[in-house]
Amino acid sequence: MTEATEIALTVNGEVHRVTVPPRKLLSDVLRDDLGLTGTHVGCEHGTCGACTIWVDGAPTRACLIFAVQMAGHALTTIEAFAGDPLTPLQQALHELHGLQCGFCTPGIVMTVEAWLKDNPDPSEAEIRDVLSGNLCRCTGYHNIVRAVAAAARRMRPAVGA
Amino acid sequence: MKPAAFVYHGARSIDEAVALLASHGDDAKLLAGGQSLVPMMNMRLAQPRHVIDINNIAQGDAIALDGDRLVLGALVRHEAVARSALVRTRCPILAAAAASIGHYAIRTRGTLGGSLAHADPAAQLPLIMTLLDAALEARSVRGSRMVGAAQFFTGVFATALAPDELLTTVQVPCLPTGAGWGFRLMSRRVGDFAIAAAAATVTLDTDGGIDTVRAALGGVEATPVSLGGLGAAQRGHSPDRAWSAALAKSFVAARQPLDDPRVPAVYRRELAEVLLTRALDDAVVRARGGSP
Numbered sequence A: 001m002t003e004a005t006e007i008a009l010t011v012n013g014e015v016h017r018v019t020v021p022p023r024k025l026l027s028d029v030l031r032d033d034l035g036l037t038g039t040h041v042g043c044e045h046g047t048c049g050a051c052t053i054w055v056d057g058a059p060t061r062a063c064l065i066f067a068v069q070m071a072g073h074a075l076t077t078i079e080a081f082a083g084d085p086l087t088p089l090q091q092a093l094h095e096l097h098g099l100q101c102g103f104c105t106p107g108i109v110m111t112v113e114a115w116l117k118d119n120p121d122p123s124e125a126e127i128r129d130v131l132s133g134n135l136c137r138c139t140g141y142h143n144i145v146r147a148v149a150a151a152a153r154r155m156r157p158a159v160g161a
Numbered sequence B: 001m002k003p004a005a006f007v008y009h010g011a012r013s014i015d016e017a018v019a020l021l022a023s024h025g026d027d028a029k030l031l032a033g034g035q036s037l038v039p040m041m042n043m044r045l046a047q048p049r050h051v052i053d054i055n056n057i058a059q060g061d062a063i064a065l066d067g068d069r070l071v072l073g074a075l076v077r078h079e080a081v082a083r084s085a086l087v088r089t090r091c092p093i094l095a096a097a098a099a100s101i102g103h104y105a106i107r108t109r110g111t112l113g114g115s116l117a118h119a120d121p122a123a124q125l126p127l128i129m130t131l132l133d134a135a136l137e138a139r140s141v142r143g144s145r146m147v148g149a150a151q152f153f154t155g156v157f158a159t160a161l162a163p164d165e166l167l168t169t170v171q172v173p174c175l176p177t178g179a180g181w182g183f184r185l186m187s188r189r190v191g192d193f194a195i196a197a198a199a200a201t202v203t204l205d206t207d208g209g210i211d212t213v214r215a216a217l218g219g220v221e222a223t224p225v226s227l228g229g230l231g232a233a234q235r236g237h238s239p240d241r242a243w244s245a246a247l248a249k250s251f252v253a254a255r256q257p258l259d260d261p262r263v264p265a266v267y268r269r270e271l272a273e274v275l276l277t278r279a280l281d282d283a284v285v286r287a288r289g290g291s292p
């Protein structure tokens, strides 16, 4: 069917029923149909990283997935990180001026929150490498790199910072 | 930047996927990680009428050891290849190549089968498959066949797969014990497709001379190219810097590099020579137990 079909999407633990055509990108369904506008859209071909969300816990470009593919998968968006208090990463981005306009920030948070779980003690080169997948037109990256390093330090048990 | 309309099919098994391919043929596209197909659909460079999603095929992403070969499902994601303890110990050059693809959030989704079927001339995984002479299994309703990497890649974005065939598994020979490896690529920005890449493996004899050497280049010609017979002629050579430079020079001299306005053939040729020399040097260092 090229026509709209009803699917159940599990986003941030909540099940939503939406009626969407197969060609509709997940990024557009999150924003237009579910009103979750924290997921940003920059390039729609996978390079800018602004649309990065989690599919079953793995950071993924929402602009390169069709919403119809996502029945039965657990999606997590930046809205899951909108609570109080901020996470150590968000707190470090805030303190160290890791954002200016904030357009890139949701994608950076979704990428790095997941990445730090597998890379708790990253080198600066590794941090720069992972950030290569998220374009930031404002900061020049230095403060984002510092914030990720600080967050990693604070999150490591018994080390503190 | 929105894709054209299509009919979505969620395949639950390989049988279901090949049956759908058989009935829709040229009008259909398999959808794996979508990291190449969906950008092309968003830009309307691809407008398939039917999209067959193979992500939910059970066991499609298994990684196993069968004797001295790794058997990888076509749906194994690049990040899983890069992180797999089995791949890292038995075929570290494959893990390193996978870790260098695109960005983290691309690797978590893009698949081995998708990269091989897409056949970008500069892509990492086709290069490694060519280097190691991997065997690729293609399935259709007509049956299953094995295709060697040397026969699989036929041109820029072109493979030996028929329109009704699906890649199911890839068998990759493990590196022999004691083998050293080198993998070098050059891209203008981290995460961009490489301009060119070189891969090499070396084993040494008891006197420290060359026992075996394999090498391959990506991004130079329309498909990855391997050293082939030139490798056998290296036996017994002393693997110093002059050796690697001379071997790279003679291998690259016989190539017909791609030529385009942004990357002229002359640059590609010089780059390939440098990358291959360094990949060979890295392989020798590792074969001696060091780390480059």
Ligand SMILES: Cc1cc2nc3c(=O)[nH]c(=O)nc-3n(C[C@H](O)[C@H](O)[C@H](O)COP(=O)(O)OP(=O)(O)OC[C@H]3O[C@@H](n4cnc5c(N)ncnc54)[C@H](O)[C@@H]3O)c2cc1C
Pocket (backbone or CB within 6 Å): A045, A046, A047, B029, B030, B031, B032, B033, B034, B035, B036, B037, B038, B039, B074, B075, B100, B101, B102, B103, B106, B109, B110, B111, B112, B113, B114, B115, B117, B118, B120, B122, B123, B124, B125, B161, B165, B166, B167, B168, B191, B192, B193, B194
């Ligand atoms: C920003 C960005 C950067 C990237 N950088 C790199 C890079 O540096 N190096 C690199 O190698 N790649 C890079 N890629 C591409 C990435 O590796 C893709 O994952 C890969 O090329 C295609 O795999 P896929 O699973 O996403 O396939 P898809 O996009 O789903 O499919 C690609 C093609 O293969 C076909 N196909 C898929 N699976 C099968 C199968 N099992 N059998 C038969 N046909 C099949 C599809 O029909 C389609 O024609 C990048 C992508 C992006 C978005």
Ligand code: FES
Pocket (backbone or CB within 6 Å): A040, A041, A042, A043, A044, A045, A046, A047, A048, A049, A050, A051, A052, A061, A062, A063, A064
């Ligand atoms: S909008 Fe998805 S990567 Fe740019």
Ligand code: FES
Pocket (backbone or CB within 6 Å): A098, A099, A100, A101, A102, A103, A104, A105, A135, A136, A137, A138, A139
């Ligand atoms: S803060 Fe503006 S794009 Fe990154």
